[in-house]
Amino acid sequence: MATTKTMGVQVSPDPINKWWYVVSCFVALMVGVNTVNILFNVLGSALTAGFGWSRLELVSGLTLFTVVDGISVLLIGFLVSRYGIRKVAIPAAAMFGLGIGLIGLSPNDLRFFYACCAISGVGAGAVGPSVYSVVVGAWFDDKRGLALGIINVGLGLCGTLMPFLINGLFGAYGWRWTFAVVGLLCGLIPVVAYGAVLRMPRAWDTARVTARSSGKGIGEPLGALLKQRSLWLISISILLVSAATYGMLSQIVAICTDHHIARVTALSILSTASISSIASRLVVGYLLDRLFAPFLACSIFLLCAAGVVVLTQTAQVPVLYGGAVLLGLGLGAEGDIAAYIISRYIDKNSYAKALGIVIFLFAQGGALGVGLLSYTYSITSSYTVAGALIFVLTVLSAFSLLFLGPYRYDVTGAKVTSHHPALPHNNPLGDH
Incomplete structure (x- = not known):
């Protein structure tokens, strides 16, 4: 049987087509980590009305989840490098769903609610794009950018479809049963994906x-x-761009309803950001295989910064839709860019650890954005100041990537010895 080359190592062919790994990750991300953000968006008003909590008290639960999620991603990245994918990811994914489901049992006690957010955050590192990107990145060389883009479309579909699923469940059964059903889906589907399909190449496991x-x-x-x-x-x-995308995503419905925009329109604007992110993931994934990633990322993040300004500085519905599209470009690109660009600047055997560190800081950036928006709103009763600050952070994010220099590794993971500074290594014109 012929051998194939994966991440620069000769290995035996996998018993299944490697695109099945992409399909599995795609489906799992549809009920992945972004679900928590959407639950807070759609059901936040029901929780505050039912328990008498303030918006800041409620969103503090999301901030806690985001911080713990970042720690989880960091730890899971190191644990996967030591113990493999399944032993680590399966129990973590189950814990993510359990934490969401337990919120449905929450009494009028913020401590119980925060504990549920923390439990879900502990497992969230296994249901975000980090571990899935490690698996897919290990199996793909020349089409790695496209494969990563496709799996992250699942993340975008989560943001597009889940608001309406959650809202429908809420209308029919109330918020408690909604948390229970969503928690079951968020735990079961990733566990099945890890248990039945996802694994690393033999060469990677042998090295581990x-x-x-x-x-x-x-x-x-x-x-x-x-x-x-x-x-x-x-x-x-x-870290800086996630403050914009994750922070703004958590507040879009609140921003719109504060301007007396109908709830269904606010949900539609939120969904528009997610739809834009889907297109961005596919296009960016395709372009990463063909263009120099830092230049591409800088351009997209600057457009995202413009979206932040639009969403926080206007109350006109057509303009808000445009801001959501621009925000979605960054929302869709950041995961693809992080997963791909690390493979071109960091040694392949350190990929899981490096991605864990980056996604940890990505989550902390999200917590920064959520906290910044919520805290400044509680003081000023407006998102204008926070929007200006997040705009500056996003611009800094865009330009910091331009200091990376040429790629250090080619698509197979081999160290590049000569470069063209503006071209990817697999470009027909070459680095050499």
Whole structure:
């Protein structure tokens, strides 16, 4: 049987077509980590009305979830490098769904509610794009950008379809049963995907087991990894842009209803951002295989910054739809860009660890955006000031990637010895 080349290593062919990994990740991300953000958007008013909590008290639960999610992503990235995908991801995914479901049992006690948010956050690292990107990135070389883009379309569809599913369940059964049903879906589907389909190439698992037998994890030690300038430039950029995308996504419905826009229109604007992110994921995934990623990312993040200004500075519905489209461009691109660009600047055996670090900071950026918007609103009764601050952070995010320099690794994971600074290594014109 012929061998194939994966991440620069000769391995035996997989018993199934590698695109099935893409399909599985795509479906799992439709009920992935973004579901929590949508639950707060759609059911937030029901919780505040039912319990008498303030908007800040409620959104603090989302902030807590986001912080714990970031820690979870970081830890799961290291645990996967040591123990493999399934032993780590299956129990974590189940915990994510459990935390959501338990909110449906919440008494009028913020401590119980925050505990549920924290439980869900502990498992959230397994149901976001991080681990799925590790799996898909390991199986794809020349079409890696496209494959990563496709799986992240599932994340976009979560934002597009889930608001209407949640709203429909809420209308029919109330918010408690909605949390229970959504929690079941969010736990069960990822567990089945990990248990029945997803796994790493044999060469990767062999390297992991060998490293573990010597008391080490696969790839570079953490200290050496943290000294790499490229890792910090990528991390800072993703942290800052996530403050815009995740922060704004959590508040779009509130921003619109504060301007006396009908709830159904507000949900439609939220869905527009997600639809835009779907198109962005596909287009960006395709372009990452053909264009120099830092230039592409800078352009998209600047458009996202413009969307932040539009959403926080106007109350005109047609203009808000345009702002949602621009925000969606960044929302769709950030995951693809993070997953792809790390593979071109960080050694392939350190990919899971590096992606864990970047996604950890991505989550903290989201918490920063949510907290910034909520706190400034509680003080000023407006999102204008926070919008201006987030705009500045997004512009800084865009330009920080331009300092990365040329790619360090080609698409197979081999170190590049000569470069063309503005072209990807697999461009027909070449780096050489």
